[in-house]
Amino acid sequence: MPARDLVTSRAFASDSLGRHRALLATPVSATRGSRLSQTRSTAATTPSPIPDETARLFQVALHDVVRSSALSMSELRECVKACVSTLRDTNVGPAQMIISMKACAKEGTRRYPQALNEHELSNADFLMDQIIKWSIVEYYRDA
Numbered sequence: 001m002p003a004r005d006l007v008t009s010r011a012f013a014s015d016s017l018g019r020h021r022a023l024l025a026t027p028v029s030a031t032r033g034s035r036l037s038q039t040r041s042t043a044a045t046t047p048s049p050i051p052d053e054t055a056r057l058f059q060v061a062l063h064d065v066v067r068s069s070a071l072s073m074s075e076l077r078e079c080v081k082a083c084v085s086t087l088r089d090t091n092v093g094p095a096q097m098i099i100s101m102k103a104c105a106k107e108g109t110r111r112y113p114q115a116l117n118e119h120e121l122s123n124a125d126f127l128m129d130q131i132i133k134w135s136i137v138e139y140y141r142d143a
Contacts, residue, residue: 076127076131077134080101080131080134080138081134081138083100083135084101084138085138087101088138088139094136094140097135097139098132098136101131101132101135102128102132105124105128105131106124108124109122109123109125
């Protein structure tokens with residue numbers, strides 16, 4: 001610890017005036033930077049206004065996508081249940097079931113390709129964690 005920091009920390013701990021001494025020992029540029037970062041921090045957590053019409057379009061689109069997405073996710077989960085039930089009923093173990101579900105999802109990506117740019121994930125990649133969670137829940141449902 002540098003001598004200046006040591007002196008400041010001793011002054012801080014030694015008496016009730018320690019805070020004041022510590023502030024006096026702090027360079028002015030550091031206190032300005034601290035105030036600036038506090039201002040930026042406050043600004044970053046306070047929402048900025050969005051024009052009503054723009055906000056309304058966003059909110060309607062969000063509502064519609066959640067509703068349609070919830071329906072499609074429910075359908076996907078039912079399909080996952082059917083696949084896992086078939087695997088479990090044929091005495092496939094849990095690890096092999098997960099491997100089989102991943103392979104099936106990846107095969108779907110090859111069989112039904114999407115037009116993606118180089119940075120986008122396929123539906124299978126994007127939803128793989130959720131598919132595996134549903135698979136495990138379904139596999140052990142009656143256990």
